[in-house]
Amino acid sequence: MSKTLKKSLYLSAAALSLITISATNAKAAKKAHYATATYSVMYTDRADSNVLVNANNAIYTKPGTMPGAKLVASRDELSDLTTSSSDKNTFFVYQMAKTSRGSYYAKVVTMDKRYRGWIYAGKQDFSMNLNNIGGGLNPVTTLGNAAMPDVRTGYTLKNQRLWTAPYHTSIDAKRINLAYTNYTSNDTFTIDRAARNRAGWLYYHVYDANNPSIQGWVYYGALGMSDTSSSTGYTLNFSTDYGNTTSFSKTLSFEQLGASSNTPASLNMYNPSITNLIPAGYHIDANKPFTTNDDQRNLTKGGKATVNLVPNSLINLNIYDNNNNSSFTVNNNAQLNTDFNNYFNLNTLNSSNSYRYITADNLYNFINVETNKGVITFNNGYALNRVNGDANVSYTDNNVYVNITTNKSGTTNY
Template identity: 30%
Template sequence: MRSSLKRTLTISAATLSFMSASGLAMSASASKIKQVGSTNLEPTTAYIRNYKATGSNAIYNKPGKLSGSKVVASASTAKAQSVLHGYKVAKLSNKSYYMKVVSFDGRYRGYIYVGKKNPVNNFKKVGGGLTYLSTTTSTSLTNNDKKDLSFAKPGTDTQIYKAPKGSQYKVGAAVKDTTDYKGHKLVASKAAMNDMDGQKWLYVSDVTEPTNASGWVLASQLTDYVAPKAPVSVGNDQTTVTKNWQREFYNPATGTKAYSFDNLNLPLLGTSGGSNVNWTTAVKKFNSDATVKGDKKDVVPADTLATAFKNSGLSTVYMKVTPTLLARIPGGLLDKIDSYSGLYMKFDLDMDNIPTTTHYGDQLKLAYKLDNTNLYYKPVISLGGLTNTNADGYAALPVQLNAMNTLWGLLYQ
């Protein structure tokens, strides 16, 4: 029995001696592996450094082959994380690379083995314990997305994000409360699907001054934009235009746009606004338009003014420039009959010359730009596509009037 015990003790001692020697050898081997490089990754590539753990490697407090490294998250725990974000790379003397990662919830942080190739060369192709994970996928804007949009329910539950929520590490809301954006017009320029939850996001810009905020908004939190109705001004101040009008011309002396009065009093020609049926009729219609009647203290909305110009016929005026058969009475019967007997110049209203602030009851002096490329006539009978009449019922005769326009500018400079 003593002999047997002696043999057992001898074998155990030998075993312990062998294991101790092996451990020392492993420790010595591990101590030989050093970290020879470390790279902090640039913020510009953060959006493509999102990964899923493969389950083959654990996360350590320091690169796993280094002495003193400890497990932060086992391989199975690492795999259970929905996303790991990489932000640093370490190179070891045995030519292995480790990436420092953090879970999106911040619970786990440490180094995980990513292979023998430097991931900095291609963040989408890493090995070892990680595989690239796309958190968003770009998609096309639909026709509904291209409409003018606004927030359906602005407030703290509807936020503007720097990236689709939950798709990037520590990238949160740019605007946490959209209450002040109620009724604002938003325009979408990009669309993306959040691959983490399958929800659609739109990148929108607020085009309502003075905010101009922009960012990603959950598509389901947007609705069609409805323009606010202009307040109705109550009063009897009628906005009018004068019978005299200005013509825009190019001033060759200054190289700039200028204006002249078209006040030539030649009854047989259309050079005088007061002797032209189109002009006279349009002025009368505008000067009795109830949409531009209101209280003197109120400003006429720009779109209301533009609509009134268009409806009255002042947006585009055809001035007759050939002699009439008889001296015309503005707007009279002969003038109307004679409308088919001559040639016209086309003048387009210069909205830039309208005062930026027009109050109800103001009298405006309009300015027009000559169409330099055509004269126009009014066909008695339209022959389908042969006469090629425009929406105003006039047919064009291509004539270059540039020389006339320049001469006109020289006369009035």
């Protein structure tokens, strides 16, 4: 072999080695460019794990810095959703990822399932507290409290559509199949909560007066009044001057008055079908609740009675918490008390032989409303906890004492 050919072969081998080393280094550099991630489930209440996009970041099939991540929705495409009040454009957060670079991503899906994927969510762990979320997302409340109607009983379902939550306000909202319950088309419903979605649509939470276990949410337009007539039911005339004038009237069915196959209809001042009709600011006079010529324990069809109303004394609210009141400040005590009396039906609290409890959920929602209005301010990073069971409430001499729980950690008690 000639010296020239031999030298040429040596040079070719050396060049091939350099090419191989360069390719290996390029692959290693490319691999080092991508981040790795660890994944976590969400520990927040699913009903409250909702956010809106702010178009600061796009949505990908994987966390954006991961290999193989593909674009699902660009920032420009998401910008149209930032100004939308439609609940179908609310996103539900159901998984978290932390990359090796310290960034957090959220896996989200819209209520209508149109968009699904991963989006940058800031530099804080939000798996236990959605208030820590950032980046391309902002927390949102899908339901706000609404005023209760004056008439709260005697409603029927027009289309038999009852939901576990208002449509598109919770990812778990499902229609209740009434065919598998004891519901009949003659059943009447009582309203115990009112709320509006982000678009302003009004919904009522109702329960079946005959079968209280049947309960759920319904759009207000899907409720109708029962067809009980004055000749087949019993008419109540509500009066603030013991029958001299009538403020309003309502005819109730005998079932609403407690009648059954073995029990006659009767007048009871604590019957929810009656107390839920009482306007704000009044309660039934315990000394003379009704004026009627009928036997109040055995009513007759077509009968009528006067319900005697007297004004409430203002209920004074005193709230305290498990952090010695260091977690919040009441900025406007008069407004807090006015809102409290308007928000809760406290009629029965004015009677010494009755009481009314406040559910933890209702108290949680009320405190949040007052916080959003600026009536209450939480201090030094404290947050309100939602607790299980009923709220801790005591009542003496027109004063209500309510205990709330707060925390200053990264977790929230759900």
